Amino acid sequence: MPRWGMVIDLDKCTACQACVVACRAENTVPFAGPEESAKNRPIFWMELLAVIEGEYPRVRGQFIPRPCMHCDNPPCVQVCPVNATWKAEDGLVVQDYDRCIGCRYCMVACPYGARFFNWYRPSWPTPLPQQHNPDLSPHRLPTGGRQGPEVRPIGVVEKCTFCIHRLEKAKQRAQAEGRDVRDGDYVTACTQTCPAKAIFFGDLDDPTSQVYKLSRSRRAVRLLEELGTEPRVYYLSGG
Amino acid sequence: MQRIKSLEGRLQPLLRIGPGYLLGVLALLAIVGWAAYVYVVQQLRLGLGVTGMNTPTYWGLYIVNFVFFVGLSAGGVIVASLVHAFNIEKFKSVARIAELLALSCLLLAILFITLDLGRPDRLFNLVRYGRLGSPLIWDVIVISTYLLVSMAYGYFGTRLDLVKCLKLFPSRRWLYRVLALGYIDDSPRAVARDRKILKALAVIALPLAVALHSVTAWILGLLKAKPGWHSALLGPLFVISATVSGLALVILAVAFVKRVLKLPIKEELLEDLGRLLALAIPVLGYFLFAELLTVTFAAEPTKIAIFEEMIVGKWAPIFWLDLILGLVLPLVILLKPSPRLILAGGAVAVLVLTPIAYLFPRAFPSLLSRLFPTVAILPTWVEYPLVWITILVIALLVLAHPRWAASTRVGVAAFLVVLGVLAERFNIVVPPELHPLLPYPHGVYSPTWVEYTIVAGVYALGILFFVVCSKLFPLVELEEG
Numbered sequence: 001m002p003r004w005g006m007v008i009d010l011d012k013c014t015a016c017q018a019c020v021v022a023c024r025a026e027n028t029v030p031f032a033g034p035e036e037s038a039k040n041r042p043i044f045w046m047e048l049l050a051v052i053e054g055e056y057p058r059v060r061g062q063f064i065p066r067p068c069m070h071c072d073n074p075p076c077v078q079v080c081p082v083n084a085t086w087k088a089e090d091g092l093v094v095q096d097y098d099r100c101i102g103c104r105y106c107m108v109a110c111p112y113g114a115r116f117f118n119w120y121r122p123s124w125p126t127p128l129p130q131q132h133n134p135d136l137s138p139h140r141l142p143t144g145g146r147q148g149p150e151v152r153p154i155g156v157v158e159k160c161t162f163c164i165h166r167l168e169k170a171k172q173r174a175q176a177e178g179r180d181v182r183d184g185d186y187v188t189a190c191t192q193t194c195p196a197k198a199i200f201f202g203d204l205d206d207p208t209s210q211v212y213k214l215s216r217s218r219r220a221v222r223l224l225e226e227l228g229t230e231p232r233v234y235y236l237s238g239g
Numbered sequence: 240m241q242r243i244k245s246l247e248g249r250l251q252p253l254l255r256i257g258p259g260y261l262l263g264v265l266a267l268l269a270i271v272g273w274a275a276y277v278y279v280v281q282q283l284r285l286g287l288g289v290t291g292m293n294t295p296t297y298w299g300l301y302i303v304n305f306v307f308f309v310g311l312s313a314g315g316v317i318v319a320s321l322v323h324a325f326n327i328e329k330f331k332s333v334a335r336i337a338e339l340l341a342l343s344c345l346l347l348a349i350l351f352i353t354l355d356l357g358r359p360d361r362l363f364n365l366v367r368y369g370r371l372g373s374p375l376i377w378d379v380i381v382i383s384t385y386l387l388v389s390m391a392y393g394y395f396g397t398r399l400d401l402v403k404c405l406k407l408f409p410s411r412r413w414l415y416r417v418l419a420l421g422y423i424d425d426s427p428r429a430v431a432r433d434r435k436i437l438k439a440l441a442v443i444a445l446p447l448a449v450a451l452h453s454v455t456a457w458i459l460g461l462l463k464a465k466p467g468w469h470s471a472l473l474g475p476l477f478v479i480s481a482t483v484s485g486l487a488l489v490i491l492a493v494a495f496v497k498r499v500l501k502l503p504i505k506e507e508l509l510e511d512l513g514r515l516l517a518l519a520i521p522v523l524g525y526f527l528f529a530e531l532l533t534v535t536f537a538a539e540p541t542k543i544a545i546f547e548e549m550i551v552g553k554w555a556p557i558f559w560l561d562l563i564l565g566l567v568l569p570l571v572i573l574l575k576p577s578p579r580l581i582l583a584g585g586a587v588a589v590l591v592l593t594p595i596a597y598l599f600p601r602a603f604p605s606l607l608s609r610l611f612p613t614v615a616i617l618p619t620w621v622e623y624p625l626v627w628i629t630i631l632v633i634a635l636l637v638l639a640h641p642r643w644a645a646s647t648r649v650g651v652a653a654f655l656v657v658l659g660v661l662a663e664r665f666n667i668v669v670p671p672e673l674h675p676l677l678p679y680p681h682g683v684y685s686p687t688w689v690e691y692t693i694v695a696g697v698y699a700l701g702i703l704f705f706v707v708c709s710k711l712f713p714l715v716e717l718e719e720g
Binding site: 036039040041042049050051052066075078079080081082083084099100101102103104105107108109110111112113116117118119120121153154155156157223224227 | 285286287288292293294295296297298352355356357358361362364365367368369370372373374375376379458462463464465672675676677678679680682683
C-alpha cells in the first residue's frame, strides 16, 4: 500500500496562494466573511504561514504552505474520545463528520493548527453554492460517516484529507485495471494547481517516485520534528 | 410532639417555607430560565460561534468552569473521609452538606462539558464509540464512577434520617419513602450495616478522588502541543487545588447554612475546617512556586512567553488576584493574627519591598497609572508600599477581626479562596492556548455575553439544587455526632 506524502519546495514557492484557493474550491471549505475572519474563525485546510525573521531593513521572509501533516503518530487521533478521527489503512488521517461530537480536543492537541471547527452552520454567499465540487465520491467511511468535501454539519471539526475523494476515484480506476493504486495515480488539488510546481505528492515508500527522492534530500525538513509526530509533509528549504 | 420540639432546630427549615426563601428560589429560577432560553435560542440554534471562542482559543469559559467544578467537588470526599475513614466524628454534622455539594458540583461539571460540545445531540457517542485511549474517556469513566460513589454515600448517610422524618411527618410520608428508595428499616442491624457501607465507601472515595482530579489535569497536561500545560506537575497541582477549593466551598456552604438557614452548627466546627484550609493553602502556593521557578529559570522559549504574559502581561491582574487575594489574604485571615502583628508585618513588608521596587522598577509595573491614567504617577517604589500594602493591611485589619464570629471570618476567607482558584483555573486553561507553536497570529479571547449568561445560569442552577435539597431532607444529621 502506498504511503501517501507531500513535499513542498519552499525555494520554488512564490506565496501566490493558488493552493489555498484551489483547496477551498475542491473541498467545499465554508466561507467565513470579513466579520468572522476578524474573530479568527476562518477555515483553511491549506494555509500560508508567514515567517518573518529579523528587523527592518535586514528582514527575511518565508512563506510556508500548511496542509494537514497526516502524521504517522497523530496526536489528534490519540485524544479523540469517540473515534471520529483515525488513521485509515493507507495511513491518511480521516475525519468522520457524522460521529464528531465537537469537543475540539483534537484541535487543542494538534501542534500544527491544522484542524478547524464549524463555529456556525457552513454557508456561502450566492452564487458560491453553485460552485460546490460536484465530483463527490459516493464512498463513505467504513463507519458510514460523511467525509472529505461533502458539506459539513454545524459544530464538527474538519481538516485537510489529502483529497481523499480523488484517492477513492484513483482506487476504483486501479481496481478496474486489476492492479493496486500506486504513485502517480492521483495528486491533491493543491499539487495540481501550484503554478510554480513547488508541491509534490506521491508514495513516500516507492523508490522510483519523486517524493521518495525529494524527501530524502539534504534540504528536507519537517515541521516540529522534535515532537515525534512523524509528519508526512516534507519541506525543502535552504536556498 | 415532644420529639419534634427537641429536633426543632434541625428540622425548622424543613417545616417552614418563608417569603424570603420563595423570593430567592424565584430569582434563581428566573436566572436559570433566562440562561436556558439564551442557550437554546443563541448557542444551540446558531452554533458555538456566539461564544468568544475561536482559533486557537478552542476552549474557553465552559472548560475553565468544568475544571473548576470538578475541583470543587473534592470537599465532599475530604469531609467524608475525615468522618468515616479517620473517625473524626465532630465533622459528622457537616458530612451531608459536603457530600451534597460534591454531588451537585459533579453534575454541574458534566453540564459544563455538555455545554461546550459543538454537537450536544451526540453526547451519547461518548458511550457508544468511547475510545479508551483518550484522556477524555478516562475522565468520563472516573467522573461517572465517582458520581455513583457520591450518590451511594449520600444515600447511606441520609437514609436513617429519612426514616426518622418519615415517622415524624406522616403527611410527607411518600416523599421520604421515595428518597429512601423504599428501604426504611431502622433496626440496629440495618444501622450498623449502613455504617459499614459508609466506611467502605469513604475508603474507596479517597483514591478515586485523587484519580478524578489527576485525570482532569491530564486532559490538559498530556498534550505536547501546548507547552504551557505539558507539565508533570499539573496532576498533583490539580489534586491540591481541588482540596483547597473543595474545602473552601464546604466552609462557604456551612456558613451559609448556619447564617441564612439558621441551622445549629457549632462555630468551632467552622474554625476547625478553616484550620484544615490553612494547612492546604501553603501546599498549593508551594506547587505554584515550583512550577513558576522551573519555567522562569529554564526560560524555554515556548513556555516563557506564556508565563510572561500571565505574570506581567495581559493576564497579570488575574494572576495576582489569585495569588494575593486568593491565597495570601485568606491564609492570613485564617491564621487570625492580632492587629499588632498585622501592623508589624505590614511595616516589615514596606521595609523589604521599597528597596526592591526601587532597584528593580521593571518588575513592578505601576497599577495606579493603569487604573487612573490621568492622575500624576507616583514612582512605583512609593506606590507599592504606600498604596498597595496599606490597602492590604487595612483589609486584613478588617477581615481578620478577632471578635468576628468564625462563620463570618472563615466564610470570607473561604469565599476569597474559591474566587482565587477560579482565577487560577482560568490562567491554567486559557493563556497557554493563545501561543501556537507555529508562527500563527497570537490568539485572543474575550467571552461574549452569551457565555457569561450561560455560566451564570449554571451557577444559579447549582445554588437552586442545594437550596431545594435543604427543604427535602435535613442537611444536618439529626443525631448529635
